[in-house]
Amino acid sequence: MARKDASRLGVIGGGQQAISQICAIASVRKLRDIKVYDLNPKTLDNLEKVLKPLGIKFQRAQTMEEACDCDILVTTTPSRKPIVKNEWIKPGTHINAIGADAEGKEELDPEILKNSKIIIDDWAQASHSGEINIPVAKGLISEKDIYAGLGDIVAGKKPGRTDEKSITVFDSTGLGVQDLYTAAMVYKLAKSAKAGKDIELI
Numbered sequence: 001m002a003r004k005d006a007s008r009l010g011v012i013g014g015g016q017q018a019i020s021q022i023c024a025i026a027s028v029r030k031l032r033d034i035k036v037y038d039l040n041p042k043t044l045d046n047l048e049k050v051l052k053p054l055g056i057k058f059q060r061a062q063t064m065e066e067a068c069d070c071d072i073l074v075t076t077t078p079s080r081k082p083i084v085k086n087e088w089i090k091p092g093t094h095i096n097a098i099g100a101d102a103e104g105k106e107e108l109d110p111e112i113l114k115n116s117k118i119i120i121d122d123w124a125q126a127s128h129s130g131e132i133n134i135p136v137a138k139g140l141i142s143e144k145d146i147y148a149g150l151g152d153i154v155a156g157k158k159p160g161r162t163d164e165k166s167i168t169v170f171d172s173t174g175l176g177v178q179d180l181y182t183a184a185m186v187y188k189l190a191k192s193a194k195a196g197k198d199i200e201l202i
């Protein structure tokens with residue numbers, strides 16, 4: 001969903017989700033800089049400690065707006081009110097909205113969603129507990145405003161990005177089927193590499 005030449009990553013929220021998001025994005029895009037904003041300096045200290053052995057360096061953004069000056073933005077906070085303003089988001093930006101994972105949570109200014117191509121895991125789940133849950137409840141957006149489901153993009157039914165100027169938002173809630181598929185892949189790879197250890201649970 002991000003532009004192929006996307007090289008600047010911004011992250012708001014430096015906890016555990018930030019670690020996996022940064023590592024995943026760094027594996028599919030050549031990042032020249034990473035800016036991370038968090039209210040707690042100790043959280044950023046821990047993030048730096050974890051990423052250092054992986055050779056991933058980041059700068060500490062002084063404000064959320066500074067972190068939003070990027071090609072790819074990741075939000076991983078537990079916020080219950082919009083913290084990312086519409087005017088901070090430039091054309092061509094891709095946003096991974098990760099933090100809203102329960103009813104009443106919200107990180108993005110609803111105007112961002114209204115001006116974006118929205119990609120979701122699943123309508124029932126996203127509209128109840130994803131980034132779109134409050135805008136949907138308020139009638140600001142509806143199912144017809146959703147560009148695609150993640151499965152449509154992965155299956156090649158729709159392109160993740162249609163032009164260089166569009167803002168795309170992935171409202172990630174996560175589905176059990178995705179976790180099961182990933183676990184099955186890890187299990188098969190471990191068996192073929194003869195890694196790990198058999199444990200009797202019952």
